[in-house]
Amino acid sequence: MNQSATRLNTEELNLALNLLRAGELVGIPTETVYGLAADASQPEAVAKIFAAKGRPADHPVIVHIAGVEQLAAWAQNIPDEAYLLAQHFWPGPLTLILERQAHVSDAVTGGQNTVGLRAPAHPITQQLLQHFGGGLAAPSANQFGHVSPTTAAHVRGEFSEEVLQLVLDGGACDVGVESTIVSLVGDKPKLLRPGGVSREAIEAVLGDSLEHHTNQYTAKQRVSGLLDSHYAPRTTLITGQAARLQECIAEKLAQNQKVVLICQEINTKLDIEQFLMPSSPQAYAQQIYATLRQLDLQRFDTLFLALPPNTTEWLAIHDRLARAAHHRY
Template sequence: MSTDFTTPDLSAALALLRAGELVGIPTETVYGLAADASQPAAVAKIFAAKGRPNDHPVIVHIAGIEQLSDWAQNIPESAYQLANAFWPGPLTLILERQAHVSDSVTGGQNTVGLRAPAHPITHELLRQFGGGLAAPSANQFGHVSPTTAEHVRHEFTPEQVSLILDGGACQVGVESTIVSLVGGVAKLLRPGGISRAAIETVLNSAIEHHTDQHSAQQRVSGLLDSHYAPRTPLITGSLAAILKIANEKQQANNKVVLLTQEKHTDLSYPQQKMPDEPTAYAQSIYATLRTLDQQGFDLLLLETPPEGAEWLAIHDRLNRAAQQKLV
């Protein structure tokens, strides 16, 4: 992971954030669009820039476990167990908010999402900032998340985001795991960089998994049915199913590309080979979708990756990114 940043970069970022402006920041998951979480007017600029619904909460990023009580109250012991085990890292905890926490970051709910990111640039930024940074992914709402600084530059004008801290490509590549601990009951709301099994090991108990906002009974980032989507329509399914669609579309003079985990020499369409290992797949999926989005295809056809616990976060993102899912 790159740590190529200078004191002037960090100083400029701190000055902008304190002045209520937006800054693009690297994390180990995806790049974030950051504002001072204690300034509602600054947080409102995030929503305006992204086109994000005002009732959709944002995660507050903090330097570490010592700041938990600044933002949350009635914190269960399980929160400290998970924070000690996985912070800094790709785990967001949903907790009861402190009274001073603004509706602008909670979506008007009585809970707040908190995370301590592991990227050294942003960790140092947060350490010097001293407060919390509201920072959803740095992309237009619902679009593919950014995993490089260049992706962020493509999403926003310099007037919207005047500074992007370049921390290289994100190591995890998909968003953080979200676990609610409200009422002392652990619920997995979004799979991500920390596995369900790892969380259950730390808590020494099984946790529920809720896959949408209705079953979760609360709004959190990334639980909408349509999210993380490329602008080119994406269809996922078995190899046989997507090849059938590819043949039909090609006969209709549509330009298609296949995303598969094994190159097929007998096919005439363009192919993009995807990694056969989940860590590498997660690191590359968003960048791959963004690249293909810019190449004039009419349709992206993706062979569904293997099942299994280690692929859970990838399946979650692809299910929400796909316009159609074939059996």
């Protein structure tokens, strides 16, 4: 694992638990990205997440639980497929959308009758959840719409200590992009957001194909990460096939802009700074958010990104890049 720490000492654990029970926010590591956590049973605490992030009030948050044994505490009318998927992929980067229990607040669900649940695999957050006993509402620990954080330092750069007193440092995230979201409400399971568990792996367990909805209008359901613009750096990001980007790069250079190309193969025809990314989808996912954050701080006028292969293994990455881009070619 990449994590620099895999267990909290008693002092750290008690501090985190006391803050959460007092309705405060805590930054937590997961295998996907870092989360901004609050006690999901306290609407006032959950409201602090929305205020800190600048998150729209109708945009639901995922509730993190220790494992499958807590499903019935948050969801009702749970189909067999939910237990099947949880047994195969939890703890891990899979979120299940289910019919909520009556006590689950509108602050968590965005006023919908469904709730998103997942059991994260990071050992620090697992330890915290086992001792906490309840659920933690925990969207990504960044300003709404900005690049998700994959290190504790990223989180500290997003929020003041007044807003966020404690960030638990679990090292760099192993997966690097957000969880897969599958809805089990309705007649047929639906893939709402690709992520750390592949569509093919889920279909193999279910023995059935998944409908794939790419926005909240076709899905008819609001869940994290389905907005058209999300995960974006503050510097303009332009994505496309490498050959198609060359003309746009030339235009920006003619305007004396400082530009950089994020790519998987160095283009020797371009006399510009180039940032080389890994060839495997797993390593690419681990690095992409940190790369965008790093380049965002270097005062480039425009970031260009040559898109990786358009195959099933790259589905989650293409989803994130499409939402992060300000322009696509």
